[in-house]
Amino acid sequence: MNLQGGGILLLGATRTLVTHNSVQGNSGRQINSGGIVVVSAKALTKGSNPNFDTIARNTAFRDHPAGLIWDRTGIRVRFIADHCRTSIPPGLCH
DSSP states (O other): OOOTTEEEEEESOBSOEEESOEEEOOBOSSTTOEEEEEEOSHHHHSOOOOBSOEEESOEEESOBSOSEEEOSOSSSOEEESOEESOEESTTOOO
């Protein structure tokens, strides 16, 4: 599996705190591509969804396809005061 292009990847992570990081210029076409990526591990490894994760006070710029990416899976995944221009879904940047 080719995993180039990602800054920080939370693949099915649980109870993880990602705070005060700066990621920039990460780009690619794989699932992990982008600045900070939070996605389910179910499709890839039959693992878990991301649950109870907090992504706070990070900066993510010049990442493609976005600075912050979340596939909307899991429960209680929170993005707090992260600075970026683009996010998937929209609205995660402050």
